[in-house]
Amino acid sequence: MAVVDMGSYARAAEALHKTQSSVSYAIQRIEDQLDVPVFRIEGRRAVLTQAGGVLYRRGRALIEQAGRLEETAARLGAGVEAELGLGAEILYPTWLLLQCLETFAGSFPDTRIELYETVLGGGEELLEQGQVDLAICSRVPSGFVGDPLMQVRFIAVAAPSHPLHHLGRELTMDDLSQHRHLFVRDSGSRRERSGGWEVTEHRWTVSHKATSIRAACMGLGFAWFAEDIIRDELNDGSLLPLPLAQGGERWGNLYLAYADPDGAGPATRQLGALLREATAANQLGGNP
Template sequence: MYRPKTTLEQWRILQAVVDNGGYAHAAAALNKSQSSLNHAVAKLQNQLGVQLLEVRGRKAFLTEAGEVMLRRSRHLTQNVQELESLADNINQDWEPEITVALDLAYPKSHFYPVLKDFLPESRGSRLKLIDTVLTGTEEAVTQGWADIVIGGSVPKGYLGEPIAEVSFVAVSSPDHPLAQLDGPIEASELLQHLQLVIKDTSQTPNEKQGWLKSELRWTVSHFQTAIELVMQNMGFCWLPYHTVESHIESGQLVPLDIQGSSFRITNMFMIHPRPDTLGPGSRHLSDLILSHRQITPLNEQIEQQNNEASHGDDPRRT
């Protein structure tokens, strides 16, 4: 069995000497005597058989070998620190890993500020972000493989907190035959054209949402692929407006005026598949998601209306 020649403390002392510009400042930072630091570094070099530092005047400088060894040693001490933090978190029941299932339609731009706030408070927990679609999102709830799920529907028997609204719009290339029609497009006309749909991530997809009656359908895994195919004048597709807004503004895509369904609005919900066993890390992440949600809860709407009424701002009184 391999026995290390060196100790973590020796590497930490070497790092302190370099980071503080010499033995004197490192000794003050570590609250140790300068002679003890000199002895620790000298012993480290003897044990390795490699000169790590050379003293010029009153300052110590890294040798070329020392630069390489120091860089690698930082990974070592950081890994140990993270390992010890993980042990503390486990003792405090803070989850070592948190899995979040995000429906592909949910705007990731809403989630990035959440992650930015969560990172410094994550206590070393690993975060797994899994993209899901339709039935695959529901399965993340019903099968319980995710700690937090953000999706467009709440399966029976579960509760969900609304956090955002997503508008879906049918689009095509401006050169597509559907874009050339005058007036609202009837469903019978759609039947004659290629429809691009996003693949359900479930192993047993249940196609119960959306209009899926075209004689010819192509299935893709991501919105970006669908957008690129539509811009190539290959067909039409219902897509979240936030994914195509810039393309519509630039004229690369046009929204289709479809009889009875020019656009659809879907609420996005945050769902806890196993609320009774939700860990403190997942609970904190959930609180951050709610603090960044893009939709006003009903209780806040009612409170706002009551405040306006109490201040005489209720328009029904005029």
């Protein structure tokens, strides 16, 4: 793996703090034991054979699993986690998340929280990269297990001053296509999903939900927002639902997923339980 990642035997030896001859000998032993050529030499470069590529991918998976096993053992041996990584999709109500963290701090005052606020694929990547212990995400990545946490109702809105509110009739998607659509950028590096719902080429894409909401309140565009995150704007009339004949309301789902359910420490488990309980109570009782 080091030879592939570093690009040569010499650089791999340097990264591993070994001699180049010991790295070369180790590769030779692997090839002899497995009876398959792993590398072929092209000029000064070691290039994976087809079989070597398969073994490299399998080997990386094994080393990552071994790393997770060591991390699990360390957490179990240490007892309460000193630090807890939490990924939270921006669709999840901020006030509810902070309430849960406040309650959590009462039981685990010495556990530091690293909160990552994510959009679309960002939560999945944090889990895959092992940067968080727990994630509220819009999709559970392959290889992980997540439980449904809540349904999210999206509504199409714009400021009262927006021209769409002054057409005096029900709106169609053709009406929307003439105006600017506001998006929040996928925080994942792959950005495989746009969030859907593209109805026009006129769009602004921003990085934070607060920026998107502010732009909508200023009449700079329309958007589908999660109802819970624009509750104040709806109540004070800064944003009004668009009178769409179809598609004014849409639904999505959020999931709660552990990076390692078996190895999760007491603090991670407690925070997960708090999030589930608070979310269920909020959906039954409504927002404050």
